[in-house]
Amino acid sequence: xxxxxxxxxxxxxxxxxxxxxxxxxxxxxxxxxxxxxxxxxxxxxxxxxxxxxxxxxxxxxxxxxxxxxxxxxxxxxxxxxxxxxxxxxxxxxxxxxxxxxxxxxxxxxxxxxxxxxxxxxxxxxxxxxxxxxxxxxxxxxxxxxxxxxxxxxxxxxxxxxxxxxxxxxxxxxxxxxxxxxxxxxxxxxxxxxxxxxxxxxxxxxxxxxxxxxxxxxxxxxxxxxxxxxxxxxxxxxxxxxxxxxxxxxxxxxxxxxxxxxxxxxxxxxxxxxxxxxxxxxxxxxxxxxxxxxxxxxxxxxxxxxxxxxxxxxxxxxxxxxxxxxxxxxxxxxxxxxxxxxxxxxxxxxxxxxxxxxxxxxxxxxxxxxxxxxxxxxxxxxxxxxxxxxxxxxxxxxxxxxxxxxxxxxxxxxxxxxxxxxxxxxxxxxxxxxxxxxxxxxxxxxxxxxxxxxxxxxxxxxxxxxxxxxxxxxxxxxxxxxxxxxxxxxxxxxxxxx
Amino acid sequence: xxxxxxxxxxxxxxxxxxxxxxxxxxxxxxxxxxxxxxxxxxxxxxxxxxxxxxxxxxxxxxxxxxxxxxxxxxxxxxxxxxxxxxxxxxxxxxxxxxxxxxxxxxxxxxxxxxxxxxxxxxxxxxxxxxxxxxxxxxxxxxxxxxxxxxxxxxxxxxxxxxxxxxxxxxxxxxxxxxxxxxxxxxxxxxxxxxxxxxxxxxxxxxxxxxxxxxxxxxxxxxxxxxxxxxxxxxxxxxxxxxxxxxxxxxxxxxxxxxxxxxxxxxxxxxxxxxxxxxxxxxxx
Numbered sequence: 001x002x003x004x005x006x007x008x009x010x011x012x013x014x015x016x017x018x019x020x021x022x023x024x025x026x027x028x029x030x031x032x033x034x035x036x037x038x039x040x041x042x043x044x045x046x047x048x049x050x051x052x053x054x055x056x057x058x059x060x061x062x063x064x065x066x067x068x069x070x071x072x073x074x075x076x077x078x079x080x081x082x083x084x085x086x087x088x089x090x091x092x093x094x095x096x097x098x099x100x101x102x103x104x105x106x107x108x109x110x111x112x113x114x115x116x117x118x119x120x121x122x123x124x125x126x127x128x129x130x131x132x133x134x135x136x137x138x139x140x141x142x143x144x145x146x147x148x149x150x151x152x153x154x155x156x157x158x159x160x161x162x163x164x165x166x167x168x169x170x171x172x173x174x175x176x177x178x179x180x181x182x183x184x185x186x187x188x189x190x191x192x193x194x195x196x197x198x199x200x201x202x203x204x205x206x207x208x209x210x211x212x213x214x215x216x217x218x219x220x221x222x223x224x225x226x227x228x229x230x231x232x233x234x235x236x237x238x239x240x241x242x243x244x245x246x247x248x249x250x251x252x253x254x255x256x257x258x259x260x261x262x263x264x265x266x267x268x269x270x271x272x273x274x275x276x277x278x279x280x281x282x283x284x285x286x287x288x289x290x291x292x293x294x295x296x297x298x299x300x301x302x303x304x305x306x307x308x309x310x311x312x313x314x315x316x317x318x319x320x321x322x323x324x325x326x327x328x329x330x331x332x333x334x335x336x337x338x339x340x341x342x343x344x345x346x347x348x349x350x351x352x353x354x355x356x357x358x359x360x361x362x363x364x365x366x367x368x369x370x371x372x373x374x375x376x377x378x379x380x381x382x383x384x385x386x387x388x389x390x391x392x393x394x395x396x397x398x399x400x401x402x403x404x405x406x407x408x409x410x411x412x413x414x415x416x417x418x419x420x421x422x423x424x425x426x427x428x429x430x431x432x433x434x435x436x437x438x439x440x441x442x443x444x445x446x447x448x449x450x451x452x453x454x455x456x457x458x459x460x461x462x463x464x465x466x467x468x469x470x471x472x473x474x475x476x477x478x479x480x481x482x483x484x485x486x487x488x489x490x491x492x493x494x495x496x497x
Numbered sequence: 498x499x500x501x502x503x504x505x506x507x508x509x510x511x512x513x514x515x516x517x518x519x520x521x522x523x524x525x526x527x528x529x530x531x532x533x534x535x536x537x538x539x540x541x542x543x544x545x546x547x548x549x550x551x552x553x554x555x556x557x558x559x560x561x562x563x564x565x566x567x568x569x570x571x572x573x574x575x576x577x578x579x580x581x582x583x584x585x586x587x588x589x590x591x592x593x594x595x596x597x598x599x600x601x602x603x604x605x606x607x608x609x610x611x612x613x614x615x616x617x618x619x620x621x622x623x624x625x626x627x628x629x630x631x632x633x634x635x636x637x638x639x640x641x642x643x644x645x646x647x648x649x650x651x652x653x654x655x656x657x658x659x660x661x662x663x664x665x666x667x668x669x670x671x672x673x674x675x676x677x678x679x680x681x682x683x684x685x686x687x688x689x690x691x692x693x694x695x696x697x698x699x700x701x702x703x704x705x706x707x708x709x710x711x712x713x714x715x716x717x718x719x720x721x722x723x724x725x726x727x728x729x730x731x732x733x734x735x736x737x738x739x740x741x742x743x744x745x746x747x748x749x750x751x752x753x754x755x756x757x758x759x760x761x762x763x764x765x766x767x768x769x770x771x772x773x774x775x776x777x778x779x780x781x
Contacts, residue, residue, distance in 0.1 A: 071781065238780055239664065242743060245781035249754035250549070258552040259500040260544075404781060445556070448504070475553075477758045477779070 008131075013037035014417070015125055015134035017111050017353065020049020021403055022140035022390045024092050025070055025410045027101045032072075033414065036104075040140075041127060043110035047096055050144050051089035054187065056165045057194035059085030062186060062299030066237055067244045067401045070095070074237045076230030080221045082299065106130075115358045116385060121427055121494075123386065138388045138413060141353045143396055143470065144346040148459075150182070154322035161339040165191055166346070176200050177338040180327045182319050184210050186298055188343035193302040195341070201311045203327070203335045207318040208456060209288045211269045212300040213251070245476075248400040252475050255293045255398060256449050266292045276304035285316040294454025296398055348396065348470045349373070349462045359384040372462035372469040374439045376430040376490050377483045379412055385429040388413050393469050394442050396460060398451075400476040408484040416486040426496040434490035446473040502544055503552040503560070513585035514571075514578065519543075520563045520586045524555035530764055531595040531620055532559040534587055536579075536611075538602025538626075539691040541749075542682035546601055549753035554761060561590050565604075567687035574690040576700065579607045580614065587618070597621035597764055598709075601749060602722060603691060606698050609730070612711075613703035621767045622709035622734075623760055626716050626746055628726035629733060630699045638721065639696060662718030662745030678750045704733040710767040711737040714748075714759065721746040740776040755779070 014030070016023045019042035030038055046052050061068050065083035069075055075091055083091075096102050109129040114137060117124050123137040147164045155162065160177075163169045165187040179199045181192060184206045196202050222230075230237045254265040269292055277283040286307070288295075307314055317330035326334045349372065354365035360383050368383055373393035375381045380388060390409045397405060419425065446452055446468040451460045460471040472479050503523040510517045521543050524532075533554055537546040543562040554560050563586045565579050587596060598619050600608025605627025612619040628635075638659065645652040657674050658666055666674060681688060711734045715727030724741060731739040740759060744752040758779075763769075770776055 067781075239743065242779070242781055243664075243668075246752050246755045249758070252754070253549065253552055256556070258503060260502045260548055261552070263500040475754065475758060477754075477781070478761075481762060 009124075009133050010039075010130060011133050012039045013134065014039075014136040014138065015123065015132050016040045016138040016140045017114075017125075018042065018049065018140035018142060018145075019047040019096075019105050019107075020051075020140065020142045020145070021092065022142065022406050022409065023047075023049075023138075024095050025403075025406055026138065026140065026413060027104060028070070028073060028095060028099045029410050029414050030417075031099050031101045031104075035417065038104055039132065039134075040105045041109045041111055041125070041132075042105055042107050043128075045107055046093070047105060047107075048089045048092045049142050050166075051085050051092060053145070053166045054085055054168075055170070056168045056187065056191045058190040058192075059187070060190060060299075061085070061088055062190075063248075063401045063403075064240075064244045066241045067248070068403050070403065071241070071407060073099075074230075074234060074241070076227055076234070076237060078222060078227075082220075111353075111356060113356050113358070115362075116360055116387075118360055121385075136386045136388070136417070137357075138390060139353050139357065139392070140390050141351060143348045143351075143391050143402075146347045146352045147342075148345050148347050149342055150319070150344055152319055152322055154324075155340075157324065158322050158327075158340060159325055160337065163341060165341060165343045172339070174198055174339055178336065179203070180205065180319070180335060180337040180340045181343060182340065183343035183345065184208070185343060185345050186296055187345070189298050189301060189303045191341065191343060193306040196306045196309050196312055199311065201313070201337075203313040203315050203337065204307070205315050205317070205319045205327075205329060206285075208290065208295065209286045209316070210295065210298045210303075211266075211288050211292045212272055212303065213297045214268050214272055214300070245400065245404070249475050249477060251297075251399040254450065256445070256473065257291070257453070262292070262450075269297070272300065273304070277307070282307070282314070285314055288456075290456035291450050291454035293398060293450040294456035295458045345459060348459050351392070357384070357387070359387075365389075370464075372465045372467045374435060374469070376434045376438050377412065377487070378438075378472070378479075379409055379483065380428075380430040380435075380491075382430055382432045382435055385427045388416070394472045395479075396470045397472060397476055398460075404476050405472065405479055408480040411480075411484040412486060415484070419486050419488065423493075424496045425493050427494045428491045430491050442473060443467065446471075449473050502548045503555045509589075511585045511589045513582050514568055516566050516568050516582075518563055518566045518582045518586060520561065520590065521551070522559065522561045522590055523551070524559040525557055526559070528558040530558035531597050532561055532591050533597040533599060533621075533764060534583065534591075535560065535562040536583060536598065536600040536604035536608050537562070537565065538600075538604045539695060540681035540683055540688045541601070541604070545679050545682040546604075546749045550599075550749065550757045550760065553754075553757040554764070557761065558764065559591075561586065565607075565683070565691075567684065567690065572690075574687075574694050576607055576610050576694070576698070579603075580611045583607060583611050584615075594618075595620040597623070597767075599623040599625065599760060600627060601625045602627065602746065603695060603698075606700055609707060609734075610700050610703045612709045613700075613706040616706070616708040619709045621764060622707065622711040623714065623763065624711065624727070624730055625714040625756065626719055626722045626727065626748060627713075627730060628698060628722050629701055629704055629729050631696055632726075634723060635721070636696060639692065643692075659720050660745055660747040661751055662716070662743065662747075664718065664743070665745060665751050678747060701733075704730065707734045707736075709736065712759070712763045712767070713737050713739045714756065715739065715741045716744045716746055716748050717741050718744060719746040736772045738770045738772065738774040738776055741778055743778065 023040045065078040114125045123134045125132040254262040315329040357365040375393045462469045506523045542564045598608045605624040715724040
């Protein structure tokens with residue numbers, strides 16, 4: 001992985017920003033096709049995206065690993081159904097070395113601006129490590145890359161340690177400390193039991209109680225024999241993957257509030273709460289006040305068991321202010337602590353990359369998306385020719401594997417590139433009509449969904465317009481049916497001279 | 498039912514052969530797709546067999562379903578009897594125009610026969626785990642089930658291992674398996690009459706007349722209506738394509754999402770795959 005000479009402009013046909021799941025998957029597919037004229041820019045010092053950034057104790061993926069991995073790069077070696085984060089990170093690094101495209105990746109290269117040059121009909125991409133000119137640009141930045149920190153009065157004066165779960169400070173020992181953990185999302189419920197074990201006390205700030213899903217299947221860790229079977233007989237892995245995929249798809253209908261299946265899902269989760277927490281007062285605090293699925297349904301792990309530990313306090317309100325070393329909840333309760341851990345998630349509705357990408361008339365993607373993210377086929381938008389936006393509008397799933405969506409988007413890009421090469425296309429730009437039709441189709445499906453009508457604040461809905469812009473309001477399978485192939489009818493195409 | 502199986506579900510009844518048959522309908526009003534009629538199998542009902550497929554298809558199109566009903570005082574129920582119940586509901590709710598029909602298990606037998614007799618109405622047909630003619634394997638299986646009737650625990654266990662696919666059973670405890678399917682619907686007398694009908698099915702003449710664009714869905718691990726029956730339908734029906742799913746006979750509970758997506762994809766564009774195509778199972 002070499003660095004470019006910052007003094008000159010390097011030409012490349014396809015440039016991708018981000019070497020996480022999407023960038024790496026795209027690299028594999030392009031390399032296997034014999035397409036080598038691409039470069040992947042990565043702002044950090046290593047590949048791996050979310051799985052490089054998230055190193056907090058207990059980090060794991062709550063989607064089973066045999067599904068949360070590439071269908072074209074199955075891994076027989078997963079240690080557990082829900083793989084630890086470090087294993088997923090290693091898998092991604094191995095993908096790059098196994099497939100032999102390390103030389104296409106530029107590390108420590110943060111994109112500062114990408115501008116469409118209408119005369120050259122190329123993207124000019126400025127970075128902290130040189131400038132590129134690319135015919136095609138792919139944003140592969142991920143949903144969960146820019147951390148969200150709430151604005152808490154008095155936080156600046158807090159004398160102890162403060163960090164976000166996705167920016168874990170391993171130099172700080174939390175052993176024997178009094179810790180405030182802020183949030184009860186996916187990261188919080190994973191790190192919480194780990195913190196409880198080492199801390200003298202943990203106060204958990206919960207704005208809203210989470211729902212948990214009930215895991216299917218009883219075996220958590222794979223045996224050596226199972227792993228060797230996967231190696232010797234890969235169809236066994238594919239069968240596992242298919243089972244998990246269709247089981248997960250089965251959890252979609254409650255998201256659109258199909259009455260009977262919604263009730264069944266809610267009841268299963270509340271029954272699990274009731275079986276875990278006998279104290280009625282505590283159970284009331286842990287009972288969500290919104291419909292199931294409005295926020296991410298979490299992997300159960302040891303959350304309820306940890307809540308019951310003696311050194312744990314559940315503060316069922318938001319963190320509102322900090323005075324010295326005392327943190328206060330909305331209900332006025334104060335707790336003196338040595339460290340504050342923010343498990344407060346990420347900015348998904350207004351991704352940061354959108355403000356550095358400038359299209360035909362110089363307008364940024366963020367400006368173009370002032371009413372919320374939108375695109376044709378969840379991947380292209382008018383005014384931004386030759387740009388693929390991945391993990392953008394309506395690409396997140398609450399019920400199935402994000403990697404399945406990523407693969408669909410990679411397929412779309414590869415299909416488009418093949419079309420371009422075979423038809424001699426110089427530029428493609430989606431039409432406003434195509435985008436509007438897609439946005440309307442998604443909006444119709446989102447209507448009455450639990451994300452919009454479930455009575456919670458979540459990160460899937462754009463707060464400016466109350467449109468569902470992050471989640472895909474349909475089955476994952478349907479995403480691939482609709483959005484894995486380039487449809488020329490949705491584009492204005494200019495042929496090469 | 499405590500909560501309806503679909504949003505804005507309409508229910509009603511029609512009278513046929515002196516029997517009152519319940520129907521259910523819901524779904525997208527302005528859809529270009531023909532309404533799809535769902536026909537459940539033995540010991541099933543709309544709610545029992547279609548609580549996943551019904552609301553999933555209803556997002557894209559109108560869905561009609563009925564609860565097949567006993568004819569009190571008639572000792573034997575025939576395919577014709579059940580077909581008349583389907584016809585009564587269809588004629589009441591969708592008196593004209595093209596329709597699609599999906600039948601599951603014995604419902605697939607009824608659907609195939611109905612499609613053969615109504616080629617002008619049934620444009621698209623989906624036969625899930627259906628069959629043409631009952632064979633020895635099914636008769637012996639039924640004999641053993643009947644012999645265990647006196648031992649309800651053994652009967653229930655046998656029914657579970659017959660209904661669900663081997664890999665599905667292997668990954669679950671018996672207690673878990675017991676909770677997957679709802680209790681049988683239709684009442685013991687009607688189930689008894691349908692079981693008797695199961696033994697004498699022969700729609701060989703009918704299937705050769707089917708003109709509809711047809712999708713055959715076989716279940717790889719089916720031990721109640723093994724996959725060779727679905728393959729026989731694939732061979733017998735002119736405009737048929739075939740796909741198979743890694744499920745036992747109880748696909749409506751074991752792999753409902755895979756079934757629903759295959760049906761949805763087929764109904765969106767029934768002719769996408771030409772007649773004779775074997776559509777490979779999705780490898781997600």
